Amino acid sequence: MTDTEILRVFENSEDPALFTGEVADEIGFSNQGTLPRLKELADKGYLATKKSGRVPMWWITDRGREFLTGDE
Template sequence: MPPKPGPDREVTDEQILTAIRNAYSPAVGTSDVAERVGAQRQTVDKHLRELAEEGLVETRMIGRVRVWWLSDDGRRYIDDYA
């Protein structure tokens, strides 16, 4: 049976950090990041929570939506990566 069509489940931390850096607004929602990297929202959410624990992104609930943005350490990390 062929695999189901859909977004790639594999995504790197660097892809996620780059997607946040390149977003139009300074803070983006999980679904926005998932769409930018072509991965499922749940996969991206897990990565984002791990990145927050590492101090590379910061997060906040705005109403019922969690938004994410790069921390200073995250900006340095992705600038060094690029």
Template sequence: MAGRKPDVTDEEIIAVLEQASDPVLSTNEVVDQLPIKSNATQIRLKELRTEGRINGKQAGRSWVWWVSDDNE
């Protein structure tokens, strides 16, 4: 990833999903757990999905995210 060094690591983002009590989290639920802005979180989540490290899909106007056993 080019540009400024991220304030949050990929592993920290993935940990939010792994430690959640719900099987999926919305982008806003992930944002609430991290010290980075919503747009940056959305971009990072989509990058992690593209890399195959997490799963995600659009649900209406929002995105939901999860980690499956396939990603470990």
């Protein structure tokens, strides 16, 4: 699963932020398989995260949108 494919899940979502499980369902991975990829994208600055209780929520950043348009 490429960075682009994962970021497109966020770009195409009607929700401004997604839980790890929602992304996992979209890409066909387990939560445990999805979480490290989301953290990697956050480390690159393409996603931002905040915990809602114990569960992290994720959203695409301006830098992530720039990556998708090839402007980065």
